[in-house]
Amino acid sequence: MKKYTGLVDKLILFICCLVVYLCQTAFRINAAIVLISLIIGCLLSYFDDYRIKTFLTVSFIILTGFFTGFMFFIPLIAFDMTNHKLQAFNLLAFIPLANFFSSPNLILPVIICIMAAFSILLRYHIDTGCRIETMYKNLSDTAREMSIQLEKQKNDLLEKQDNELSLATMNERNRIAREIHDNVGHLLSSAILQSGALKTLNKDDKLNQNIQALHETLTQAMNNIRNSVHKLYDESVDLNAKFTEIIDNFSFCEIVYDYNISENPDKKVKYAFLSILQEALTNIMNHSDATEVRVILNEHPALYQLIIRDNGKVKKFDTNDGLGIISMVDRVHSLNGNINIITTNGFEIFIAIPKEAQDNESIDN
Numbered sequence: 066m067k068k069y070t071g072l073v074d075k076l077i078l079f080i081c082c083l084v085v086y087l088c089q090t091a092f093r094i095n096a097a098i099v100l101i102s103l104i105i106g107c108l109l110s111y112f113d114d115y116r117i118k119t120f121l122t123v124s125f126i127i128l129t130g131f132f133t134g135f136m137f138f139i140p141l142i143a144f145d146m147t148n149h150k151l152q153a154f155n156l157l158a159f160i161p162l163a164n165f166f167s168s169p170n171l172i173l174p175v176i177i178c179i180m181a182a183f184s185i186l187l188r189y190h191i192d193t194g195c196r197i198e199t200m201y202k203n204l205s206d207t208a209r210e211m212s213i214q215l216e217k218q219k220n221d222l223l224e225k226q227d228n229e230l231s232l233a234t235m236n237e238r239n240r241i242a243r244e245i246h247d248n249v250g251h252l253l254s255s256a257i258l259q260s261g262a263l264k265t266l267n268k269d270d271k272l273n274q275n276i277q278a279l280h281e282t283l284t285q286a287m288n289n290i291r292n293s294v295h296k297l298y299d300e301s302v303d304l305n306a307k308f309t310e311i312i313d314n315f316s317f318c319e320i321v322y323d324y325n326i327s328e329n330p331d332k333k334v335k336y337a338f339l340s341i342l343q344e345a346l347t348n349i350m351n352h353s354d355a356t357e358v359r360v361i362l363n364e365h366p367a368l369y370q371l372i373i374r375d376n377g378k379v380k381k382f383d384t385n386d387g388l389g390i391i392s393m394v395d396r397v398h399s400l401n402g403n404i405n406i407i408t409t410n411g412f413e414i415f416i417a418i419p420k421e422a423q424d425n426e427s428i429d430n
Contacts, residue, residue: 074191075110078184079103079141085176086137095134102138109145118145140180144188253287304335304362311342312360317350318375319357326364334418337396338362338371344389345373345414353377353412367420368402374413 083099105125109118125142129135260280267273305324312320329335342360349355355377363370390406393414397404402418 072110074187075106075141075144078144078180078187079106079138081180082138082141085180086134089137089173095132098132098134098138101128102135102141106138106141106144109142136177139177140184143181144184253283253290257283257287304329304338307335307339308342308360308362311339311346315346315350317346318355321357321359323359323361326362326369328364330369333400334369337400337418338369338416340396341371341393341414341416342373344393348389349375349377349412355411369418369420371416371418372413374411376411379408379412 079102082102086099087094102125105121108121112118112121122142122145125135129139257280260276260283264273264276264280267276304326308322308324312322330338346358349358353375355375358373358375361370361372361374363372393416394404397416397418400418401421402416404417405415407413407415
């Protein structure tokens with residue numbers, strides 16, 4: 066059953082039929098006729114099953130044949146004609162009106178016919194309005210859904226663009242670091258060797274002091290360039306790309322990877338996470354019967370979080386057994402982080418490293 070939308074119109078139509086019925090003088094007023102007509106009209110509006118509607122319509126037609134007073138409420142029944150699967154049964158309700166067309170007074174049947182036609186047009190207008198409203202709501206929902214999808218696609222494209230830009234920046238830093246190391250670094254190394262050889266061959270003490278100063282300057286420049294190159298290379302390491310590379314090379318079982326970090330962490334955090342991931346996957350490959358591994362990287366306002374969880378069966382475990390676990394614990398503790406190992410449902414490594422470790426490293430540099 067569905068919600069009916071024309072009850073007010075049908076109530077007004079019933080009142081009009083009632084007024085016509087009360088105003089006629091040729092028929093005796095019968096309250097039962099009014100009540101039964103109202104009940105049948107309400108039931109026609111309430112039920113959607115065409116079999117029930119057909120039964121109610123046929124019942125009204127039969128009552129009209131025995132009690133001519135029911136014909137005043139034919140417009141009320143005709144209101145549901147356009148919404149009836151077997152609409153032809155409604156036309157049978159007009160049969161009793163044929164007796165009145167042969168009488169001298171044609172006003173009454175004409176009024177009933179006009180009201181019935183108005184009732185059918187009113188219902189048609191209501192149904193058309195409902196269909197238009199439904200179409201409008203569907204179009205509105207579709208437009209809203211498309212707008213949400215477009216906004217999501219836009220955000221995804223912007224995020225992808227930012228990631229590609231960040232990756233391109235890191236690749237460019239890596240390229241510059243290699244260029245400096247391969248070209249400038251080799252030239253400085255050659256100059257340091259030449260200055261050392263010149264210092265060895267030179268016998269003039271006064272000139273030897275200048276050569277020593279030149280050698281020290283070149284050595285200092287070499288050290289500065291080496292530090293800058295290492296720092297530039299460390300910054301160019303993309304944690305997500307490295308994790309993806311390690312995971313792609315792991316073929317022991319399926320890995321579900323979820324990366325939720327907005328900015329690239331500090332080099333110490335990156336290298337710690339990379340080492341822990343490699344060690345954890347090696348342990349899974351050598352000691353586990355897992356069929357699935359979940360690797361989750363999350364960023365919170367105050368810390369970074371790494372979760373490595375598999376669905377293998379843990380028979381016996383001790384944190385002091387194996388250098389791999391000890392190495393993980395030492396790396397995390399060196400960054401003032403916490404590591405928890407849970408073996409209730411599979412094997413899970415839960416690591417949290419505070420961002421203050423990264424901030425302290427930045428200050429030291």
